[in-house]
Structures are given as structure tokens and as C-alpha cells.
Amino acid sequence: MLNRNAISSGAYLESFESLPKDMLWTQAQIDASLAHTMQQRPDNGEVWVFAYGSLMWNPISDFDSRRIATLHGWHRSFCIRMIAGRGTPQQPGRMLSLEQGGCTQGVALRLCGETLEEELRILWIREMVTGAYRPTWAPVTLEDGTELSAIAFVADHGNPQYEGDARAPLIAPLMAVASGLFGTNAEYVFKLQRALADCGLKDAYIDELVAELTAELARIAGQPA
Secondary structure (H helix, E strand, O other): OOOHHHHHHOHHHHHHOOOOHHHOOOHHHHHHHHHHHHHOOOOOOOOEEEEOOHHHOOOOOOEEEEEEEEEEEEEEEEEEEEOOOOOOOOOOEEEEEEEEEEEEEEEEEEEOHHHHHHHHHHHHHHHOOOOOEEEEEEEEEEOOOOEEEEEEEEEOOOOOOEOOOOOHHHHHHHHHHOEEOOEEHHHHHHHHHHHHHHOOOOOHHHHHHHHHHHHHHHHHOOOOO
16 A cells, blocks of 8 residues: 555655556656646635545545545546556556546545645655646535535546546456556455445445446356356
8 A cells, every 4th residue: 555655755666667667757747737736726725635536545645634525527437547556557457537527425635734735745746656637626515515625636538548438347347357566456446435435425336336346256256246
């Protein structure tokens, strides 16, 4: 699992050694992306990040508030081809992102103001290893009705890793056999479903994918689904 020490020391890059060198973003590219995003900041208030995947159970960046929240205008989609971490070039998996349309329930994290620059840098190194996301300020509603803007990492359709068809029946057979240094692709989906349940949330797309993966894994093991 990725952790703060691995990112701070640069050791996390060992997990991406299978990637083509030109696929990895340089620190300069990562810093430029962060700077551009902060230039688009709606105001000078608190900085919130919308967690919809592994940030829900392994945020790494320090935060001082964690709230159940709804992101408007975007929905979950495993639309990024993954060839490191939980996949390989030989057996690629799929990485979670956000596509336009609908809404997504997850968790809003307020980054600590005293260490904001450090926390943002750690977040960007973690999320923008290959530049597959497009950091976006998006409207979020907290569970108490408070409305705010939060950073959301959405799919970049111009990135070579983007895959337009992320339907559960199509991607489950790929994800069922994909694995890497971080574990299996299927494990990620199961963790996500548990993280949502821990928050009292559900996502029909994730539930469908869990059902498809469970059936596919049973088929591979030669057991009845």
C-alpha cells in the first residue's frame, strides 16, 4: 500500500518501474499541474478534496475534517487502463476515475491549513504519477447541506491510458486476473465497496462490478458462482 514515507522518500517510484519512462510524469510536470489547479481556486478559503476511491481508506495526506459528501456532475468509472500497481503491461487492469454526468457519494477531506502546501504536494505526487487525471474544482454538498468547492481528480480523455468503455460486464474479466505490487485489481473494488458501506453509502455501479468480479473469480477457480 502507498504510504507517506514512500512518497516523501521517492521509494514509491519502485512500484512503477514497469511503466515506459515517458509515461511517468516528472516532478516539474506534477508541480506545474498543482500550481495551475491552485490558480483556478474559487476562493482563498479552506481546501477540500473529494475522496471517491482509495482516498477514502488510505488518504495519506493529513486532514482535519472528514465529512460524508455528494459530488455533483460526475460519476465513478473504471475508465483508466492500469499497467502498474494493480496491473501489468501483460495483464492490464482498470483504475478508478470520474466521468461527467450524474453524481457521486463519497467523503470530503479538509486539508490542514498549517501544512497545506506539503499535503497538496503529497496528494499530487500520489495521484498524478502518469497524469491520467485532470484535477478539477467541482461542487460538493456535505451531509449537513453545506455547499462548497472541492478538488476532484477526474478522467483526462486525452490521456493514452483512457478507456471509453467501462461497463462492468466488459471490464470484470480483465480486472479479475490483473494484479501488481499493490495487490489485485479485484481487491481494490472489494475494498471500495466496504469503504462505502462503512460510510452508509452505496454505488450501483460498484455493486454491479463486485457481483461480476465475484462470478468471474468463481469461474476461474472452477467453483459455482
